[in-house]
Amino acid sequence: MTSPLPGLRTEGLSRVYPSGEGTVTALRPFTHTFQPGMTAVVGPSGSGKSTLLNLLAGFDTPSGGRVVVGDTDLHALTEAGRADFRLAHYGFVFQNHNLVAILSAQENVEFPLMLAGVPPRERRDRARALLAQVGLERRAGHMPSQLSGGEAQRVALARALAGDPQVLLADEPTGNLDTRTGNEVLELLLAPARAGRTVVLITHDPEVAARADHTLRVRDGEVHAEPAPAGMR
Ligand SMILES: Nc1ncnc2c1ncn2[C@@H]1O[C@H](COP(=O)(O)OP(=O)(O)O)[C@@H](O)[C@H]1O
Ligand SMILES: [Mg+2]
Numbered sequence: 001m002t003s004p005l006p007g008l009r010t011e012g013l014s015r016v017y018p019s020g021e022g023t024v025t026a027l028r029p030f031t032h033t034f035q036p037g038m039t040a041v042v043g044p045s046g047s048g049k050s051t052l053l054n055l056l057a058g059f060d061t062p063s064g065g066r067v068v069v070g071d072t073d074l075h076a077l078t079e080a081g082r083a084d085f086r087l088a089h090y091g092f093v094f095q096n097h098n099l100v101a102i103l104s105a106q107e108n109v110e111f112p113l114m115l116a117g118v119p120p121r122e123r124r125d126r127a128r129a130l131l132a133q134v135g136l137e138r139r140a141g142h143m144p145s146q147l148s149g150g151e152a153q154r155v156a157l158a159r160a161l162a163g164d165p166q167v168l169l170a171d172e173p174t175g176n177l178d179t180r181t182g183n184e185v186l187e188l189l190l191a192p193a194r195a196g197r198t199v200v201l202i203t204h205d206p207e208v209a210a211r212a213d214h215t216l217r218v219r220d221g222e223v224h225a226e227p228a229p230a231g232m233r
Pocket of ligand 2 (some may be wrong): 050
């Protein structure tokens, strides 16, 4: 559905927040090229992981530097241009599933496709196929309140995958799930990674991080790429 884009990279990306009289440096200048596959982002609470992800998503504005996707400077776009760009190329999953409460599972998955102008019949078929892919074909008509945490997270993942995004960003998507359900969600994130998409996953769980192809370690706003562990692929 989307045309492939060659990669995601940052150039001197930084973020300083105002804090009372002073400032908090949440991200120190960070230059990195994300490789296709899964990159795990690890580090203690408050180290700057979500700050980085929100900048990569274009939800937040950098204090310095750039986020470049293919040949597009994300923050040089207008707000509306960035929203369109996200619809075409990005998928998101958060710790809390962020499903729209008044829409069924099926309608939640269809929603970004509707915004992207996909015709009704095609988006219905596509949403059905995605729900089947995450093992929820029989929950299509359920409302979010009728789903378990794991089911809701899988619907959110189906929604994130709906546009076959080149970049998939996930902020602790398995954080609220039991181990088994968390593993199922992780498998669903690994599938696009194996298909050459760029998946960036924030996680607290060393076992989850060990399944990733690449690791970024964040500490006090400083990000370091770790060498890939041998034999993990
Ligand atoms: N909107 C904000 N305003 C002010 N400070 C913020 C804001 N968001 C995050 N911070 C601060 O930036 C630092 C990094 O936060 P965050 O990226 O959320 O960390 P993590 O996701 O690793 O737990 C923390 O010190 C946090 O308090
Ligand atoms: Mg966070």
